[in-house]
Amino acid sequence: MSVTIRDVAKFCGVSVSTVSRVLNGYTDISEETANKVFAAIKKLDYVPNNTARMLTRKDTKIIGLTIPDIKDPFFSENASGAEKLLLENGYQIFYGNMERSADKLLNYLQQARQMRFDGLIITPDEWTEELLDTIRRISMPVVALRRRPPQSSGVPFVDNDHYKGAMEMMTYLTDLGHTRIAHIVLPTGIGAIRREAYRDFCQIRSIEARDVKIDLPANKLDQARENGYQAMKRIHETWPDTTAVFAGTDQLAIGAMVYLREKGLSVPADISIAGVNDMDYASLPWFDLTTMSLNRTEMGRAAAQMLLDIIEERRPHPENLLLGTSIIVRGSTIKYKNGG
Amino acid sequence: MSVTIRDVAKFCGVSVSTVSRVLNGYTDISEETANKVFAAIKKLDYVPNNTARMLTRKDTKIIGLTIPDIKDPFFSENASGAEKLLLENGYQIFYGNMERSADKLLNYLQQARQMRFDGLIITPDEWTEELLDTIRRISMPVVALRRRPPQSSGVPFVDNDHYKGAMEMMTYLTDLGHTRIAHIVLPTGIGAIRREAYRDFCQIRSIEARDVKIDLPANKLDQARENGYQAMKRIHETWPDTTAVFAGTDQLAIGAMVYLREKGLSVPADISIAGVNDMDYASLPWFDLTTMSLNRTEMGRAAAQMLLDIIEERRPHPENLLLGTSIIVRGSTIKYKNGG
DNA sequence: CTGAAAGCGCTTACAG
DNA sequence: CTGAAAGCGCTTACAG
Numbered sequence: 001m002s003v004t005i006r007d008v009a010k011f012c013g014v015s016v017s018t019v020s021r022v023l024n025g026y027t028d029i030s031e032e033t034a035n036k037v038f039a040a041i042k043k044l045d046y047v048p049n050n051t052a053r054m055l056t057r058k059d060t061k062i063i064g065l066t067i068p069d070i071k072d073p074f075f076s077e078n079a080s081g082a083e084k085l086l087l088e089n090g091y092q093i094f095y096g097n098m099e100r101s102a103d104k105l106l107n108y109l110q111q112a113r114q115m116r117f118d119g120l121i122i123t124p125d126e127w128t129e130e131l132l133d134t135i136r137r138i139s140m141p142v143v144a145l146r147r148r149p150p151q152s153s154g155v156p157f158v159d160n161d162h163y164k165g166a167m168e169m170m171t172y173l174t175d176l177g178h179t180r181i182a183h184i185v186l187p188t189g190i191g192a193i194r195r196e197a198y199r200d201f202c203q204i205r206s207i208e209a210r211d212v213k214i215d216l217p218a219n220k221l222d223q224a225r226e227n228g229y230q231a232m233k234r235i236h237e238t239w240p241d242t243t244a245v246f247a248g249t250d251q252l253a254i255g256a257m258v259y260l261r262e263k264g265l266s267v268p269a270d271i272s273i274a275g276v277n278d279m280d281y282a283s284l285p286w287f288d289l290t291t292m293s294l295n296r297t298e299m300g301r302a303a304a305q306m307l308l309d310i311i312e313e314r315r316p317h318p319e320n321l322l323l324g325t326s327i328i329v330r331g332s333t334i335k336y337k338n339g340g
Numbered sequence: 341m342s343v344t345i346r347d348v349a350k351f352c353g354v355s356v357s358t359v360s361r362v363l364n365g366y367t368d369i370s371e372e373t374a375n376k377v378f379a380a381i382k383k384l385d386y387v388p389n390n391t392a393r394m395l396t397r398k399d400t401k402i403i404g405l406t407i408p409d410i411k412d413p414f415f416s417e418n419a420s421g422a423e424k425l426l427l428e429n430g431y432q433i434f435y436g437n438m439e440r441s442a443d444k445l446l447n448y449l450q451q452a453r454q455m456r457f458d459g460l461i462i463t464p465d466e467w468t469e470e471l472l473d474t475i476r477r478i479s480m481p482v483v484a485l486r487r488r489p490p491q492s493s494g495v496p497f498v499d500n501d502h503y504k505g506a507m508e509m510m511t512y513l514t515d516l517g518h519t520r521i522a523h524i525v526l527p528t529g530i531g532a533i534r535r536e537a538y539r540d541f542c543q544i545r546s547i548e549a550r551d552v553k554i555d556l557p558a559n560k561l562d563q564a565r566e567n568g569y570q571a572m573k574r575i576h577e578t579w580p581d582t583t584a585v586f587a588g589t590d591q592l593a594i595g596a597m598v599y600l601r602e603k604g605l606s607v608p609a610d611i612s613i614a615g616v617n618d619m620d621y622a623s624l625p626w627f628d629l630t631t632m633s634l635n636r637t638e639m640g641r642a643a644a645q646m647l648l649d650i651i652e653e654r655r656p657h658p659e660n661l662l663l664g665t666s667i668i669v670r671g672s673t674i675k676y677k678n679g680g
Numbered sequence: 681c682t683g684a685a686a687g688c689g690c691t692t693a694c695a696g
Numbered sequence: 697c698t699g700a701a702a703g704c705g706c707t708t709a710c711a712g
Contacts (some may be wrong), residue, residue, distance in 0.1 A: 004480065004704095004705055004706085005705065005706065006705080006706095014683085015682065015683045015684075016683090016684095016685080016705090016706080016707095017682070017683060017685095017708080018681090018682060018683075018706080020706070020707060021681095021707095021708095022707085023706095024707080028608035028681060028682090029681070029682085030681060030682090033681080033682085045477055047450070047454055048454060048705085048706075049395070049454065049456060049704085049705050049706065050451075050455045050456070051391050051394040051395045051400065051455060051456055051704090051705080051706090052395050052477065052688090052704070052705035052706035052707090053454075053705080053706055053707080054688095054706095055389070055391045055395055055688050055689065055690085055704090055705085055706070055707095056687080056688055056705085056706050056707045056708080057688090057706090057707070057708095058688095069417040070419055070420055071413055071416045071417060071420060072411045072413070072416075073411055073412070073416075076410040076413075077411060079410055080410055080411060080437065080439065083437060093437075094434060094435075095434075095435040095437075097419070097420065097423060097435070099420065099435075110387070111390075111432065113387045114387055114388060114389065114390035114393075115390045115391060115607045116389060116390070116391055129609050131639070138384055139342065167690075209500045220620065222620060222623070223618040225624070228409060250426065254624065258624070261626075262623060264636040274522055280560065280561040280562060281508065281561060281621050284563070284565070284598070285598055285601060286601075286626040307704095337695085344688095344689055345689065345690065346688085346689080346690095354698075354699085355698065355700075356689090356690080356691095356699090356700095357691080357692085357698070357699060357700080357701095358697090358698060358699075360690070360691060360692085361691095361692095361697095361698085363690095364691080368697060368698090369697070369698085370697060370698090373697080373698085388689085388690075389688085389690065390690095391688090391689080391690090392688070392690035392691090392704090393691080393708085394687080394690095394704095395689085395690070395691095395692055395704050395705065396689085396690050396691045396692080396703080396704055397690090397691070397692095397704090398704095457683090494694035581705045632694050
């Protein structure tokens with residue numbers, strides 16, 4: 001049906017091998033032949049069949065990248081950082097949309113194996129035995145992004161240093177003079193790390209730990225709004241003298257602000273509030289939210305770099321990478337005013 | 341290196357053809373043989389090489405789907421609607437992230453051809469001659485999603501009926517009693533359609549057309565905020581007696597609200613405002629934005645259905661589809677109060 | 681600098 | 697019900 005390398009060869013009276021060589025940029029070809037071939041390719045509108053190529057070669061130049069939830073803009077920046085580096089290095093990305101389903105991930109891994117991807121960057125919500133086993137058998141380089149696999153799995157990861165980040169945020173808030181600081185816990189593994197940092201910080205500084213965790217999903221804005229709302233309610237009812245809140249995400253922070261708004265409390269005059277993620281709406285004047293940026297694009301890039309290092313065997317066993325975060329100060333947090 | 345169909349065949353003492361047949365679910369196989377083969381597959385952890393399969397078969401069961409900007413959550417819902425239907429029908433999706441670049445799209449089409457995708461769902465920002473030419477030569481079914489190709493191209497599309505939608509929104513606003521209604525134009529092709537409807541509506545009802553178009557990109561929230569802000573400023577300065585604003589998107593509406601907030605004007609008491617898109621943050625109490633939903637998931641699904649119809653030749657030349665929209669009434673729009 | 685040949689791992693008529 | 701053989705469209709040593 002479509003034109004093949006044989007047609008091109010026939011058309012210019014050379015062998016298939018020769019056409020293949022010019023296609024692949026070999027240099028030991030006479031300029032005349034090369035030109036003839038290029039002309040024929042153009043003339044016949046020939047496009048090499050990549051499935052045949054992939055079958056022949058040992059590599060496919062395809063990297064799989066899973067996106068936990070395509071509707072969540074959060075992950076997109078990771079992806080676009082990774083994609084950029086990969087494209088620069090001649091790889092194509094095959095995205096997999098997991099929609100928060102463990103089964104879809106397993107299924108995707110199977111597909112990756114069938115298609116003989118060169119490597120995988122994954123962000124599983126959970127590290128089940130079944131998942132680890134599948135990864136073990138898949139026999140291709142795998143890097144975890146924003147998720148930390150069990151040490152024993154041997155899967156390297158790139159993540160933010162959430163512990164350090166949370167410590168920094170708490171330091172920032174106490175530097176403003178706050179001592180009665182509550183924490184809204186994000187109900188995920190990352191949230192657990194932040195809470196640990198929060199509690200450690202409270203203990204070190206001898207201030208009361210006031211963390212609240214509501215067991216409702218908090219990924220999407222509308223869910224997080226409810227979660228943050230309930231958490232803020234409990235904080236307000238339990239520790240009414242709280243002067244600052246460190247929310248596990250911007251989404252939770254906004255949920256908390258909805259509650260405060262209802263109660264007629266104003267931010268930051270009555271209470272300071274800070275989030276994490278630097279979502280695009282965090283800077284809107286209604287929120288003007290102090291937050292922690294996770295440098296997502298850079299992270300995606302780092303994961304891709306790590307994977308390429310493994311694939312190209314520059315560094316077969318890379319060390320895990322914990323990237324820094326940065327605090328973006330806006331108007332939702334202010335100095336503690338005694339009796340203010 | 342990895343185990344092949346030959347290994348499986350050898351392992352159970354049958355021919356490669358037989359293994360292939362059980363793999364592909366042929367029914368004329370003795371149960372005994374089938375069981376032996378399945379056992380061997382399990383035992384050897386055999387996974388068929390899909391690149392070989394794709395080379396052999398006439399189809400690849402892969403559909404390409406372009407995402408104009410992976411960071412824009414807007415398109416993700418389209419994608420997830422399309423993906424769902426495609427998966428149900430045994431197809432895999434190969435996403436392409438265009439990042440608003442025409443070159444990346446051209447490149448992606450080339451890749452689709454190399455990989456012999458079975459079909460393509462695309463959302464190009466512009467229909468250039470080069471693009472149309474590439475599509476013409478690609479020789480695979482193509483459906484346009486949310487973009488309308490030139491009639492002559494023969495490429496069918498699925499889109500919202502933006503004209504009708506805008507008419508409905510204007511009807512809604514005039515039904516509330518408003519007659520001095522401004523329109524903030526989204527600077528894209530879709531925006532042009534909405535403006536046309538707006539102007540036609542104004543003419544029919546004999547009310548003054550007050551549309552403003554700012555030539556700044558308005559895709560992302562931060563850009564749209566600036567755009568909407570400037571547009572609202574101009575509206576306010578030019579027609580200070582305006583009582584309602586129909587903004588081309590929620591993002592623009594929020595930009596407009598930033599301006600109104602600065603000026604100390606309140607929504608909806610001083611001015612009603614409505615958007616389009618129903619972004620997740622539109623329902624936050626600070627905005628409580630009346631908006632128009634585009635039923636994005638359903639749209640993605642419809643595009644996928646149209647593509648499958650073509651691929652499976654149920655309907656070689658489908659008619660274009662214009663899907664309806666729905667108005668979501670919230671608190672940002674109220675009845676016009678004389679002198680209020 | 682170029683060609684003939686084998687091979688990548690499957691599928692699919694064709695026989696029997 | 698099963699096998700032998702050809703073929704999908706490339707690439708890659710191997711010769712010359």
